[in-house]
Amino acid sequence: MAKRDYYEILGVSKSSSADEIKKAYRKKAIKFHPDKNPDNKEAEEKFKEAAEAYEVLSNDEKKQRYDQFGHAGVDGQGGFGGGGMNMDDIFSHFGDIFGSGSGGGSPFESFFGGSRGGRQRQAVGSNIRIKLKLSLEDITNGVEKKIKYKKKVVATGVTFKSCSTCGGRGSVTRVQSTFLGQMQTSSPCPTCQGNGKKISNIPPGADRMGLTVEEVTTSIDIPAGVADGMQLNVQGRGNELPGGVAGDLIVLIDENKHENLERDGNNIVFNLHISFPQAALGCEVEIPTVSGKARIKIESGTQSGKVLRLRGKGIPDVNGYKTGDQLVYINVYTPKKLNNEEKKTLQKLMDAENFTPDPSKEKGFFDKMKEFFN
Numbered sequence: 001m002a003k004r005d006y007y008e009i010l011g012v013s014k015s016s017s018a019d020e021i022k023k024a025y026r027k028k029a030i031k032f033h034p035d036k037n038p039d040n041k042e043a044e045e046k047f048k049e050a051a052e053a054y055e056v057l058s059n060d061e062k063k064q065r066y067d068q069f070g071h072a073g074v075d076g077q078g079g080f081g082g083g084g085m086n087m088d089d090i091f092s093h094f095g096d097i098f099g100s101g102s103g104g105g106s107p108f109e110s111f112f113g114g115s116r117g118g119r120q121r122q123a124v125g126s127n128i129r130i131k132l133k134l135s136l137e138d139i140t141n142g143v144e145k146k147i148k149y150k151k152k153v154v155a156t157g158v159t160f161k162s163c164s165t166c167g168g169r170g171s172v173t174r175v176q177s178t179f180l181g182q183m184q185t186s187s188p189c190p191t192c193q194g195n196g197k198k199i200s201n202i203p204p205g206a207d208r209m210g211l212t213v214e215e216v217t218t219s220i221d222i223p224a225g226v227a228d229g230m231q232l233n234v235q236g237r238g239n240e241l242p243g244g245v246a247g248d249l250i251v252l253i254d255e256n257k258h259e260n261l262e263r264d265g266n267n268i269v270f271n272l273h274i275s276f277p278q279a280a281l282g283c284e285v286e287i288p289t290v291s292g293k294a295r296i297k298i299e300s301g302t303q304s305g306k307v308l309r310l311r312g313k314g315i316p317d318v319n320g321y322k323t324g325d326q327l328v329y330i331n332v333y334t335p336k337k338l339n340n341e342e343k344k345t346l347q348k349l350m351d352a353e354n355f356t357p358d359p360s361k362e363k364g365f366f367d368k369m370k371e372f373f374n
Contacts, residue, residue, distance in 0.1 A: 003071050006053035014067065018058065025054035065230070072223065072318040073230065123193045123244035125152070128237075132251050134222065136258040136268070140290045140315050142224035148217050149249075152239040157203035158210035160243055163192035170196035195243035210242045220251060225266065225318035228255035260288045266315045266324030271331060274298060279332045289313055289326055296328065304332035 007014060010024040028050035030036070037043035056062045056074050065073035130149055138145075162168040166189035173186045188194030202210050220234050230253045238247025255263070262269040270287055278285070282300030286293050289310070296308060307329055314324025338346070349355045 004049070006057055006066060009049055009053040010057065012057075021054065021057050025050055025058075069227075069230075070319045072225075072320075123188075123195050123241055125239040125241035125244060125247040127247040127250050128239060129250040129252065131254045132222075133254045133256050134226070135256050136261060136263065136290055138222065139226055139255060139263075140224060140268075142316075143222050144219055145222060146217055146219050147249075147251075148215060150213050150215050151237075152209075152211040153214045153216075154240050154242050155203050155206035155210055155212045157201065158199060158206065158242055159201040160197040161200040163189060163196055163198050165189050165191035166196060168196045170194045192243075197243050199242055211240065218249065220249075222253075223318060224316040225320075226253050227318070228253060230318075258290075261290060261326075263315065264327070266317055266322075268314045268324065268326045269329065270326065271329045273331045273333050274302075275333055279304070279330070287328060290315075298330070302330055302332075304330060306330040 007016075010021060010028060012021055012024045016024070029047065032043045032047040032050065034040075034044045034047060037047075056066050062074050128149060128151055130147065132145060132147065134143070134145075163170075166172050170189055170192065171186045171194065172189050173184055175184050177183075189196070192198050199210050202208065206212050218234065218237050220232065222232070226232070232251040232253070234249040234251065236246045237249035240246045260270060268290055270289075272285065272287060274283070274285065278298060279302045280300065282302070283298050284295055285298060286295050290313070294310065294313070296310070307327055310326040310328065312323050313326035316323045335342075
């Protein structure tokens with residue numbers, strides 16, 4: 001099932017300010033909060049959907065990627081993107097949205113009954129960022145890549161004991177007086193960082209967190225159409241954390257330049273140089289494409305600057321909407337030096353009527369552009 005547009009979910013437009021986006025999310029979160037709609041799966045899904053939309057649209061970088069590439073530009077970019085919605089992570093954002101400001105949990109959460117039955121929030125290991133070089137062929141076709149990198153893993157022999165501060169719950173509660181009466185708030189335990197347990201034994205060779213460094217290999221699927229600078233998120237492949245869950249592997253796309261072809265959005269550009277006789281008489285030439293080679297016909301009388309379009313020979317859109325074209329720019333080569341025989345041949349043609357330029361018969365710039373885009 002296709003994802004809904006984030007702006008549509010929150011009921012805002014692309015031109016809405018950050019405050020307007022925040023207010024829209026707050027309104028949706030209050031309406032569909034699970035504690036206000038117990039055992040209502042539809043409301044819970046809408047609650048998650050609104051949280052995912054806000055997580056992207058409230059971040060300038062992610063919002064820019066979403067506006068440019070749609071869901072494919074932000075899926076798997078950390079946070080809630082990519083469908084890995086976690087209710088604990090959603091509630092962790094409430095301090096900002098609903099004005100807790102004290103790090104002691106969300107008053108909004110307390111209003112609906114505290115921390116939803118004492119939910120324990122697992123700590124998460126740190127993310128790992130790597131750069132992945134891709135060829136134009138990889139980007140056009142999509143590719144599976146095996147990547148080697150070093151990460152922190154929990155050492156064999158690490159043991160745990162229950163946290164004495166929170167009694168193994170992972171959270172601590174406090175009661176505060178407000179104009180509405182007594183309110184109870186919950187926050188991650190400061191001693192165990194929300195794990196509910198502490199390390200009791202660290203084996204030799206491990207650091208104080210019970211971690212060792214290990215080289216690992218992982219396979220990731222690169223979708224066709226990714227762009228230079230885009231980030232892909234592989235969940236759970238980052239650094240581990242004792243008693244918690246592993247962070248993510250953030251893969252930064254680095255596009256290698258092709259020897260003959262250039263990328264222009266989803267189009268591929270090739271500059272073809274032909275001789276004057278080839279342009280005047282017409283010919284067939286072989287050109288490189290991202291999938292190999294192709295033969296194209298040059299019509300007689302072809303002018304320098306003409307653009308030929310090979311439809312569907314470009315790069316697929318990362319959202320899967322369409323595939324770009326290959327554009328062939330014709331450049332008629334003029335030799336810088338001539339031998340005597342060549343000079344004599346061209347001298348005979350110098351004043352020939354057929355070789356005299358006639359601007360009135362040539363299409364203007366805007367006519368050429370109109371022809372090109374049609």
